[in-house]
Amino acid sequence: MATTEADILARETARLTAPSVVEFRRVTKRYANGTGLDDASFTVRRGDFVFLVGSTGSGKSTVMRLLIKELEPTAGTIRVAGRDLADISRSKVPYFRRNLGVVFQDFKLLPNRTVHDNVAYALQVTGGSRKEVRAKVPDILRLTGLSTKLHHFPDQLSGGEQQRVSVARAFVNHPPLLLADEPTGNLDPETSIGIMQLLYRINRTGTTVIVATHDSAMVDRMRRRVIELHQGRIVRDEVSGLYAPRELSTAEFGALLREPAPEPKRVRDPGDEFDEAFRD
Amino acid sequence: MRIGFFLREALRSMSRNAVPSFAAMASVLVTVLVLGVFIPVVQATTGAANDVRSRVLVNVYLKTNAKPEDVARVKNLLDTKVAHVGKVQYLSKAEALREQKARYPEAYELLGSNPLPDTFRVTPDKPDNALKLRDALSPIAPGGGRTTIDPSIDTVKNSKDDTQKILVATRVVKLTTGLLAILLIVASVLLVSNTIRLSLFSRRREVEVMKLVGATDWFIRWPFVIEGIVLGALGGLLAILLLLIGKIALLDPLISQFALLAAPKTIHMGLLVVVLLGASIAVSAVGSGLSLRRFLRV
Numbered sequence: 001m002a003t004t005e006a007d008i009l010a011r012e013t014a015r016l017t018a019p020s021v022v023e024f025r026r027v028t029k030r031y032a033n034g035t036g037l038d039d040a041s042f043t044v045r046r047g048d049f050v051f052l053v054g055s056t057g058s059g060k061s062t063v064m065r066l067l068i069k070e071l072e073p074t075a076g077t078i079r080v081a082g083r084d085l086a087d088i089s090r091s092k093v094p095y096f097r098r099n100l101g102v103v104f105q106d107f108k109l110l111p112n113r114t115v116h117d118n119v120a121y122a123l124q125v126t127g128g129s130r131k132e133v134r135a136k137v138p139d140i141l142r143l144t145g146l147s148t149k150l151h152h153f154p155d156q157l158s159g160g161e162q163q164r165v166s167v168a169r170a171f172v173n174h175p176p177l178l179l180a181d182e183p184t185g186n187l188d189p190e191t192s193i194g195i196m197q198l199l200y201r202i203n204r205t206g207t208t209v210i211v212a213t214h215d216s217a218m219v220d221r222m223r224r225r226v227i228e229l230h231q232g233r234i235v236r237d238e239v240s241g242l243y244a245p246r247e248l249s250t251a252e253f254g255a256l257l258r259e260p261a262p263e264p265k266r267v268r269d270p271g272d273e274f275d276e277a278f279r280d
Numbered sequence: 281m282r283i284g285f286f287l288r289e290a291l292r293s294m295s296r297n298a299v300p301s302f303a304a305m306a307s308v309l310v311t312v313l314v315l316g317v318f319i320p321v322v323q324a325t326t327g328a329a330n331d332v333r334s335r336v337l338v339n340v341y342l343k344t345n346a347k348p349e350d351v352a353r354v355k356n357l358l359d360t361k362v363a364h365v366g367k368v369q370y371l372s373k374a375e376a377l378r379e380q381k382a383r384y385p386e387a388y389e390l391l392g393s394n395p396l397p398d399t400f401r402v403t404p405d406k407p408d409n410a411l412k413l414r415d416a417l418s419p420i421a422p423g424g425g426r427t428t429i430d431p432s433i434d435t436v437k438n439s440k441d442d443t444q445k446i447l448v449a450t451r452v453v454k455l456t457t458g459l460l461a462i463l464l465i466v467a468s469v470l471l472v473s474n475t476i477r478l479s480l481f482s483r484r485r486e487v488e489v490m491k492l493v494g495a496t497d498w499f500i501r502w503p504f505v506i507e508g509i510v511l512g513a514l515g516g517l518l519a520i521l522l523l524l525i526g527k528i529a530l531l532d533p534l535i536s537q538f539a540l541l542a543a544p545k546t547i548h549m550g551l552l553v554v555v556l557l558g559a560s561i562a563v564s565a566v567g568s569g570l571s572l573r574r575f576l577r578v
Binding site for chain 1: 285489491492
């Protein structure tokens, strides 16, 4: 017993001492019509698999968009792989983004390119040679189970397949950090599991993965680190958490549904024929 | 590798967006066609107008009894003292007679002696100064009427009304054509850049995705610029082909019959082709490069 405890401790310290890949320090982002993120601080270490959860408008997407430097924070510092994002000039943003893989809810594939060319584009952008494309693209497509769909266009694929293409594109450069914004938001539960397995496998290769989601079943099943946002604030950060702090029992859920709803009523009209006829 | 890649990208996007590409090319074609017709027309018109204006002259008639030293004195006066003098041509009595005889042989058969005076044909330095030159040569006397600056000068003539009419009419023609040309060029640039913007607007999502994957601005822009060059060149070439066909089939047979068409000062066809082709390529390439800027801000 003692040895296993020591093992766990050792593993835990290794996890905690791993270099941080993402670091938010008191980050606030205000939009013209409200707050997107309010004084958020958290650290994601190398090899982590993190779920960002919360209802719509809680700030998940804001975190993602801040991470790819699509937005600038109003206050606070964001570090990715030790680099302060504020120090990256606009012209250097493309080079920064090549170190990230990003998966979106709406896939964001290039509609005019085949599956193969969509994935290859991510390599060509970085100046990858034709040889590199030929070596890497079939590999990653095999990994994502798309080898038979090489020459299909995105609109000929199902949603799950499109999302797998987008994961393949995100991972083809083997980036140290992979972001997924609602990767299963448009997919049915069955397909979602496939995508999550893919992300998990990518995580096992040492890639840090951050997933923003409101897919509670997935989060509960995977039992990874969960950061919960509510109205722009971090309200929970657990090492192996559930989607909700504690599941409601059926009875409690029922009570929640019953409680505030007022009884619908119709105001009777005295002179009305129907009201007279049905008066009790 | 890079250039090959960009070329392939440009060709791919053209074939996959055939309709917008065709629209852009067609707008270049129409514009170049109109410009190609209009530029020579403007030039011929201004050329003709300038030609008319250059014929504005002031005739200085000497008295019929003027002696050679009088002639020399007046010539000296014209060459050195009077303002706005451009060119002075001396026509002696004998020369004037010969000229008139050639024109109206029967009339001059009847004349025994030479009734014509020595004449100076003075061209003003600018056509607009013709009336000023006349005033300088024969100032208006205090009591009305005109005096002359030299006693041996009989009259100074330039049929005032005609000169003024010519000057006004030609100026109006020149201004109108100039204005039309400017409007036309502005309209063509707007038309072409608008068509390009439209075809880019339909692809802004694509550009956004490229940026998110980590493409640099120029990596995205080059294929678009190449596309612009190819479409501009294609449209320009087609238009020039049509222009050449039109010139050979329609204009050349007529040129001997209409002075305006044969005006010597119109632009050389080769130069016109080069200018039009260059302009169409430059406008569409720069247009697509610049229009893209808005969508690159991701």
